[in-house]
Amino acid sequence: MLKRTNSILIVEDEDIIRSSLREFLVDEGYQVGVASSVVTGMLQAKKQDFDVAICDVQLPDGDGLDLLRRLQQLNPSLSGLIITAYATVENAVEAFKSGAFDYLVKPVIFDDLSNKLRRLFEYRELYLENQALRRELSRRDNRDEIVGSSKAIRQVQDAIRKVAVTNATLLLVGESGTGKELFARTAHQWGTKQNERFMVANCSTRPESDLDSLLFGSVGNANPQPGLFRLVGHGTLFLDEVAQLPLATQMKLLRAIEKLEATPLGGSEPYKIHARVIAATTRDLSAEIEAGRFQEDLFYRLDGSKICIPPLRERLDDIPELVESFISKHSRAMGRKATLASSDTIRLLMSSQWRGNVRQLDNAIERAVMMCEGTHVRPTDLPPDLRGADQPLPDTDDLRSALRHYERLHILRVLDQCPDKREAAKRLKLGLSSLYRKIEELGIDL
Incomplete structure (x- = not known):
């Protein structure tokens, strides 16, 4: 199985800078999402978990430092880089206080960006492994303990x-x-x-x-x-x-x-x-x-x-705790690196029907840990039936939301059965470029 591509969200209101950064990072092998404002940046982050956010300090509808704080509240494992027009000690201090790993000065030098991203991902991998070890050391053997606080x-x-x-x-x-x-x-x-x-x-x-x-x-x-x-x-x-x-x-x-x-x-x-x-x-x-x-x-x-x-189904609030416990148990048994589930994964699990109850959830996480290549369990690691077309539509009267939900699940199912994007596009009766656009719009993690 191929290693999961690291994902980056660029939040920059200047079109030329945003498009050039996106083009460079895609060529570097990253999965890239783009936004031009605080509002669109938050929308992107709610659709997909990103590993890194690159935020401009000055955005048309708010402050990039505040945006980074909000993004990390939404996804605590997200790392950040700040883009600023002025390299001052004060700006650097403010960036670090906001949770940024480092900062970039306009005009952005690609070699500088590449080096900082390399160091960031090296640090990030060590940090996540350290956090996993700390959880294992502090976690008692809870095989005979009830998990949940609902x-x-x-x-x-x-x-x-x-x-x-x-x-x-x-x-x-x-x-x-x-x-x-x-x-x-x-x-x-x-x-x-x-x-x-x-x-x-x-x-x-x-x-x-x-x-x-x-x-x-x-x-x-x-x-x-x-x-x-x-x-x-x-x-x-x-x-x-x-x-x-x-x-x-x-x-x-x-x-x-x-x-x-x-x-x-x-x-x-x-x-x-x-x-x-x-x-x-x-x-x-x-x-x-x-x-x-x-x-x-x-x-x-x-x-x-x-x-x-x-x-x-009557204790859905317990699913995040149960998932963390099962990931820990199965990762330890299999010698895998998985430590957490992405927020997309948790949302999907909490929307499932669970006719087999906790036993079914345990089996699903065991399979997901087996398929997971990184530290975070993603929706694509889960059994196909949990992300297939048999999933219930969201509890909403909004037809557009319901159709979008079904569209995402249907494309995920076809991509799971047919990893070749050209062949998947043919089966979906879409052009290849339209399929890629749908993947980006719907926040589908490949």
Whole structure:
């Protein structure tokens, strides 16, 4: 895969300077966007993340130093160069205070610009690597920690914290992929049995005939089993998809919870149960009772301590934190350099439907980290289905905005399938120059 081209935004109101800078930088191999004012510069930056902004100090509708500050608020990883007509100590100090890496004096000497950009990108690469290392050193191993700070997730955390310390039986209800096992592990860690074992039994992946002996053990056969309730001891046993237990096994589970005893399959002597039970399901247990597939007594025993895990679409504010956590996890596992997601990527992820919830997001970021060549995950690194034509249109009544959104997604899909621009233009029934103009207008990162 080709290395991602560094991108530069030029904000300069003089046509000759702007066009000559653009021509020089394109020849140098950079991807270049241009603007002639503060307003158009901000519009360009909202459409696309740039690595560097070159801003003239004096613009027709504002100050270039203030513009640079605003651009860096929009994209904290952006670096800046300031163009000034006068090389004075005062101007240099003001430029550095505004967050500029360096400044250029009119008329701009191309060799000087080239050298300063080379040093800037060398410094930028070292800085981003340093920031990534700092994050890794300061980040605890959070595989068993809940990520997110949205209201929905805070409410779940508060409920789990209250139930955890009681060591009471707990029921977690939520769609597939919402992370019910992670919440169960959190409840175990926050409880008084945190130093005991945590074991998982997935009731949907075993034949029904095996589930009884898996949980409660078996005796008097060629392959006796101790059972997970014995193996876990005083720890926590997590029963995933508890609704898929056979009815007879559900009755034994109810007795284990209420009477704290169980009898192994084929045996006659009961043994004491010391484990805490946390159960989870994706099914509506009330409907399962109506269908005769779930014991009503067990339902009432579990339903009193029920906590509902929200789907990802109800906690979209958590996506930036989740993405950063997943990028860190997968970059560490694969030995990749990716540390962050671009703002374009975050916006795209927050507009997706996430039928597979957090698990789907995790898988998407794993793929993106695998495809990413630099430090920032870009929309083009994501799975094609997340940026294809099946994406929902923006929630707006503005027809132009909706059409622009669809147009961008459609061109991205064709370019992903056909990297050759001439062939892509033919498929889109556009001239090559028109395709390049569309790519620039829509802020498509190649």
